Amino acid sequence: MKIIVAKNYREMSERAADLIFAEVLLKPDCVLGLATGSSPLGVYASLSTRYAEGRIQFHDVTTINLDEYQGIDGNHEQSYRYYMNQNLFQHIDIQEKNIYIPDGLARDPHKECLRYDQIIHEKGRIDLQLLGLGMDGHIGFNEPADSFTTGTHLVKLDPSTVDANSRFFKRKEDVPRYAYTVGIDTIMQARKVVMLVCGAAKAEIVQRAFEGPVVPQVPASILQLHPDFTLVMDQEASSMLMHSGHLL
């Protein structure tokens, strides 16, 4: 596990964007696993700028998003599809046919999960998976549980996740209670995993996830076992880590 502690959000975003930039330059047809939330916004802005400057192309890149709310369509302002369009896809030359996000309005959730897993299987391993960290240690929408969940599945969101995500909705009642997420297996099978964490509010969960035991009650803790995992965070998020020997 590599740890990069950045001065602030901007530097965190640039450092993580550098890793994606390198991946795309080295493998122009790579498969990127993408995340939503506030943490990756700066990364997407930086990649969009690099594209506008002619330094990178996404024409042959495939993207597979981690998750999507159930019950809202892709044009809904809070859907992850909308977020991705607004913050990245509309600014770069990615081809629509290479973009994958679960369909929040799928009639049959079971079939939707199978369809999404089939896509992941057909694309082969994700080359670089970008992640954020939930306040309860979730990754994607894999919430704390008694075992690590595998396969794309529909999850009932933890009340603390609904609370955390209500900041993006007009009313808390509007926050979807269910969401599709890829399983922990898909995340762990990625060749590289890059996680972004910022802010003092996440310092405690960072400490539990990366200096505590590997347990499904803290889903992100499993990343301690990933052979190529880079945690990129700001100073505030790193403030409760005891061991700094492996900081870059």
Ligand code: GLP
């Ligand atoms: C949501 C997303 C996660 C994300 C998390 C943290 O729950 N499903 O993929 O990592 O929020 O979001 P933020 O970066 O806004 O703290």
